[in-house]
Amino acid sequence: MTSVVTAAAVLPRQWRRPPFIANSRVRWALYVGAALYLVVGIGSLEVNWARAIQGLERGWVFVLGFLNPNFTSRWDEIVIGFQESLTMTVTSTALGVALSIPVAVGAARNLAPTWVYLLCRSFIALSRTLNEIIVAIFLVAMFGFGPFAGFLTLTFATIGFMAKLMAEDIEEIEASQLEALRATGAGYLQVLDFAVLSQVMPRLVGLSLYRLDINFRESAVIGIVGAGGIGATLNTAMDRYEFDTAAAIILVIIAIVMVAEYTSGWLRKHIQ
Amino acid sequence: MNSKTPSVPVWRKRTSRNELMLFAVWVVTLAFVSWTFQVMTNDTIWAFVSDAPKQMQDIGSRMMPPAWSFVHELWWPLWETINIATLGTLLGLVMAVPVAFMAARNTTPSTTLVRPLALLLIVGSRSINSLIWALLLVAILGPGVLAGILAIALRSIGFIGKLLYEAIEEIDAAQVEAIEATGASSAQTMAWGVVPQVAPTLAGISVFRWDINIRESTVLGLVGAGGLGVKLESALNTLAWPKVTMLLLVILATVAVSEWVTAKVRERLI
Numbered sequence: 090m091t092s093v094v095t096a097a098a099v100l101p102r103q104w105r106r107p108p109f110i111a112n113s114r115v116r117w118a119l120y121v122g123a124a125l126y127l128v129v130g131i132g133s134l135e136v137n138w139a140r141a142i143q144g145l146e147r148g149w150v151f152v153l154g155f156l157n158p159n160f161t162s163r164w165d166e167i168v169i170g171f172q173e174s175l176t177m178t179v180t181s182t183a184l185g186v187a188l189s190i191p192v193a194v195g196a197a198r199n200l201a202p203t204w205v206y207l208l209c210r211s212f213i214a215l216s217r218t219l220n221e222i223i224v225a226i227f228l229v230a231m232f233g234f235g236p237f238a239g240f241l242t243l244t245f246a247t248i249g250f251m252a253k254l255m256a257e258d259i260e261e262i263e264a265s266q267l268e269a270l271r272a273t274g275a276g277y278l279q280v281l282d283f284a285v286l287s288q289v290m291p292r293l294v295g296l297s298l299y300r301l302d303i304n305f306r307e308s309a310v311i312g313i314v315g316a317g318g319i320g321a322t323l324n325t326a327m328d329r330y331e332f333d334t335a336a337a338i339i340l341v342i343i344a345i346v347m348v349a350e351y352t353s354g355w356l357r358k359h360i361q
Numbered sequence: 362m363n364s365k366t367p368s369v370p371v372w373r374k375r376t377s378r379n380e381l382m383l384f385a386v387w388v389v390t391l392a393f394v395s396w397t398f399q400v401m402t403n404d405t406i407w408a409f410v411s412d413a414p415k416q417m418q419d420i421g422s423r424m425m426p427p428a429w430s431f432v433h434e435l436w437w438p439l440w441e442t443i444n445i446a447t448l449g450t451l452l453g454l455v456m457a458v459p460v461a462f463m464a465a466r467n468t469t470p471s472t473t474l475v476r477p478l479a480l481l482l483i484v485g486s487r488s489i490n491s492l493i494w495a496l497l498l499v500a501i502l503g504p505g506v507l508a509g510i511l512a513i514a515l516r517s518i519g520f521i522g523k524l525l526y527e528a529i530e531e532i533d534a535a536q537v538e539a540i541e542a543t544g545a546s547s548a549q550t551m552a553w554g555v556v557p558q559v560a561p562t563l564a565g566i567s568v569f570r571w572d573i574n575i576r577e578s579t580v581l582g583l584v585g586a587g588g589l590g591v592k593l594e595s596a597l598n599t600l601a602w603p604k605v606t607m608l609l610l611v612i613l614a615t616v617a618v619s620e621w622v623t624a625k626v627r628e629r630l631i
Contacts, residue, residue: 106557130444134510140503148501176401183394218616222492222580223609226597231416233409236401283374310490313584323493327500335497339489346488 151332158340159333163326167338170322171345173236174308177318181240181308182301185247186293192248193255194281199267200259209252216249225311236317243304243311250303254296255289262288298353305349309342420602427610428603435592435611441506442588442615445581446574449513454567456514457521464522465529467537468555483526486519491577495586504585512586513574520570521563528562529555561630568626575619579612589615 110116160167195201195209221242228238228245262285270284286293312320319338326335375383462468464479495512502508532555540554582590589612596604 106553126447130448133440134444134448134506136507137503137505140505141507144502151497151501173401176397179397180394180401183390218613220576220580220612222583223612227420230420231413233406235405237405237410240401306488306490310492313492313496320493324496327496330500332500339493339497342493343485343488347484350484 147332151336154332154336155340157333158337159331160337163322163331163334166322166325167319167334167341170312170319170338171341173239174305174312174318174320175345177236177239177243177308178301178305181243181247182297182304184240185244185304186251186297186300188244189248189251189255190293192252193259194285196252196256197259199262199264200281200285209256213249213253213256216245217253221246221307221311222314225314225316229315234315234317239308239311239316239318242316243307246307247300247304250300251296255293258289258292259285295357298356302346302349302353306346423600423602424606426603427606428601429607431604431607432611435589435608438582438587438589438592439611439615441509442578442582442590443575445506445509445513445578445586445588446571446619449510449578450517450567450571450574452510452514453517453570454521457518457525458563460518460522461525461529462551464526467532467534468529468551479522479526483519483522486515486517487523488519489516491516491574492581492584495581496584499585504587504591506587509578509581509586509588512581513578516577517570517574520573521566524566525559525563528559528566532558565627565630568623568630572619572623576616579615 108116110119192209192212195205196213198206201209224245225238225242228241232238232241266284266288267280270280275283308318309320309323312318312322313324315321319342323335323338326332326338373380460479460482463470463475464483466472466476469476469479491512494515495508498508498511498515502511536558537550537554540550545553578588578590580590580593582588582592583594585591585594589608593605593608593612596602596608
């Protein structure tokens with residue numbers, strides 16, 4: 090390849106689109122591997138087709154339920170479910186964000202000594218790897234059924250989420266402002282307030298609103314394992330095969346998520 | 362501090378008015394949060410809460426040591442979990458791509474009719490967690506892997522669709538125009554002008570979603586949709602805590618591996 094060759098000898102007469110993966114061996118190995126996986130993977134599925142076809146009828150009932158949702162017959166339970174979900178969302182976001190700030194500072198390379206850094210980073214890793222549902226199962230076993238366990242679950246998840254993103258943001262702040270503050274003889278808290286907080290505040294607000302959104306969605310799920318909220322109501326409705334009530338609950342969830350998404354998007358645009 | 366002459370005003374971060382406003386915002390927020398906390402904990406039985414450390418100790422001691430030999434029963438559910446995530450991602454991808462093209466302002470066939478419909482589909486899919494999708498599908502199709510795959514696919518449509526249509530809207534219009542200028546048909550323009558620009562993004566999004574789907578498919582079994590979650594559900598129901606520990610270890614290992622794979626693939630893509 091090192092010898093000099095004319096362009097005409099190397100380049101084909103007709104242009105071809107360059108392949109997505111340059112190395113042809115790797116490319117073909119990937120194609121063959123993917124095809125093999127598909128054959129084996131789909132072949133090993135254990136699907137009870139008779140049951141699935143039977144279910145189509147039920148699926149149709151469900152579609153009808155969506156077209157004609159039933160809000161009235163379980164109205165009280167729906168209200169309590171959403172009340173639990175919404176209060177859980179607000180309290181867990183507030184506490185989670187408040188607790189995430191010290192963790193984020195501890196997990197920022199430029200502000201914390203190594204042992205604090207490692208401690209905070211491992212806490213963040215733990216909180217982010219554990220699925221909310223699994224955390225909820227354990228907290229329900231410890232704290233009993235109901236929204237309090239859900240509140241703790243979401244708080245735990247919020248700390249990991251916020252602290253990781255905020256720590257990354259803190260690590261990228263302008264170092265000269267830190268130095269300027271330190272040069273005035275400011276204490277640690279004063280440095281945090283004037284050099285760090287003022288630089289990361291817009292992102293903190295934006296992320297908090299985003300997390301509020303996520304927490305509501307999650308609050309609709311953790312009820313399935315007993316941690317309160319609308320998920321519990323939905324689970325009960327499904328267990329009773331009340332598809333029209335389930336459809337009503339899902340429609341309300343979608344509506345709230347949409348409102349929350351637009352509001353938080355609007356707020357973030359105006360704050361930043 | 363006392364040596365300051367009164368004629369030099371002390372520098373402050375905010376004006377008095379702003380400080381007052383900020384204070385008011387804090388008071389209102391705190392009052393609101395404590396009120397919601399009160400409403401939330403109305404029915405909480407505090408005896409259970411104060412009992413929590415004891416419960417934690419109790420469960421902790423029951424969970425140790427993990428049931429190591431139980432791992433041999435987990436290979437098949439693990440394979441199912443991987444299948445649910447992978448096939449679900451693929452199915453979601455197949456459905457999400459046309460939706461994304463219909464939702465993007467520059468490729469949609471009609472902005473008045475098709476685009477809002479596609480956007481509604483994306484929002485609907487995104488608002489409902491895959492566990493809720495699974496709950497519905499298990500009720501309809503019966504328990505098993507199929508419900509899991511469809512649940513993952515339905516949730517993935519919104520995620521992939523949203524990120525892809527945003528990427529399509531941000532492509533370089535000049536390239537599309539250049540292809541059009543050669544006399545290419547609209548399908549050819551799509552294939553040579555639009556697709557090459559978004560293909561790397563799409564690959565990145567798919568791998569990202571696959572990673573999330575692996576995490577989610579480990580717990581889908583809790584509602585009967587196949588995979589490791591089914592074993593977790595039965596271990597929890599029979600209070601077989603050593604088995605629960607083993608399951609958690611397998612789940613954590615799976616998540617760690619999928620995260621590593623995703624990181625490697627994304628590194629190569631970018």
